[in-house]
Amino acid sequence: MTTTVPKIYSFPEFGSVAEAVADHIIAAQNHALFGDSDKKQDRSNSTGSAMTTNTTASSSNSASTTNIAGTPSNPANSSKKKKKEVVKRFKIGLSGGSLIQVLHEGLLKRDDVLWDRWDVYFADERLVPFESTESNYGKIKRKLFDQIPEGKGKPKVFPIDESLINDPQECADNYEKxxxxxxANKDSVKKPMFDLVLLGCAPDGHIASLFPNQPTLRENFAWVVPVEDAPVGPAKRITLTIPVICHAHRVTFVVEGQTKAPVIKTIMERPDKGLPSSIVNEGAAGRVSWFVDDDALHDVFVTKKRYKFLVDPPQK
Structure with a gap:
């Protein structure tokens, strides 16, 4: 068994996983924006603040940043040299794969997602055009961001620079910037601290674009690294490194399907095998949660927990 046991929440069906993950995300959102209170906040009190945040943040973003929310208006009292109020943002890192469908099913029906307060980054990206079905950004844009109902705001999204997809090293360096x-901007920090990093886990054990037995697992300094020869899917990618993932306030894995059961068994029962997820379970000890369906835990010896909703679930 793993020496550091993460929280493992198991559900009988996919829909239950999506609903619980949505609650988990919104709880993380509320904690990041409003402090210890995980309760639902009044959108009418936060919308104006979010607009101010977008104005402040946009001045320092690169040309490759996609501001799905659009361009906010200038502050009315710009002539007065007052110290700008710092409005908190929810910083989330997303991976791709089946996780995107979970987000689609769980988040779009909620009315308490403060989309305009989100800064969305990517835990990894395949170096393909955004229109490709292999693009994490392209897929999540079409499946989630483009389907946010009108009037609910849009997140600020930070994709890779599409013009750099033929040069993995330059693309990784650019995304690290x-x-x-x-x-970091004006502060000296050793690693970014996401409020939440959401990851899947493939049958071969890779997470983000960190593959078993690859040199990238041993990277301790870079925030983002290139992948030149991924053994599955598009060969060229970029990915966050293990230290960056482990530095997040919360790291959450979302895994479903019986095809994942063998690798989950290895991750949980044989951490000595050094699979990427096992490394994260240890490196982010106490901050890791797994949301899985029962099929993914077939023949896996772990202690499952019952998920307790932290935010009022949506009305059905």
């Missing part, structure tokens, strides 16, 4: 602008 994007993270520096978003997390």
């Amino acid at each position: 994007c993270l520096i602008r978003g997390f």
Whole structure:
């Protein structure tokens, strides 16, 4: 068994996983924006603040940043040299794969997602055109962001620079600079600290674009690294490194399907095998949660927990 046991929440069906993950995300959102209170906040009190945040943040973003929310108006009292109020943002890192469908099913029906207070980064990206079905950004844009109902605001989204997809090293360096602008800017920080990083886990054990037995697992300094020869899917990618993932306030895995059961068994029962998820379970000990369906835990010896909703679930 793993020496550091994460929280493992198991559900009988996909829909239950999506609903619980949505609650988990909104609880993380509320904690990041409003402090210890995980209760639903009044959107009417936060919308104006979010507009101010977008104005402040946009001045330091690169040309490659996609502001799905659009361009906010200038502050009315710009002539007065007052110290600008710092409005908190929810900084989330997303991976791709089946996780995107979970987000689609769980989040779009909620009315308490403060989309205009989100800064969305990517835990990894395949170096393909955004229109490709292999693009994490392209897929999540079409499946989630483009389907946010009118009037609910839009997140600020930070994709890779599409013009750099033929040069993995330059693309990784460019995305690291994007993270520096978003997390460090004028402060000296060793690593970005996401409020939440959401990851899947493939049957071969890779998370984000960190593959088992690859040199990228041993990277301790860079925030983002290139992948030149991924063993599955598009060969060229970029990915956040293990230290960056482990530095997040919360790291959450979302895994479903019986095809994942063998690798989950190895992750949980044989951490000595050094699979990426096992490394994260140890490195982010106490901040890791797993949301899985029962099929993914077939023949896996773990202690499952019952998920307790932290935010009022949506009305049905």
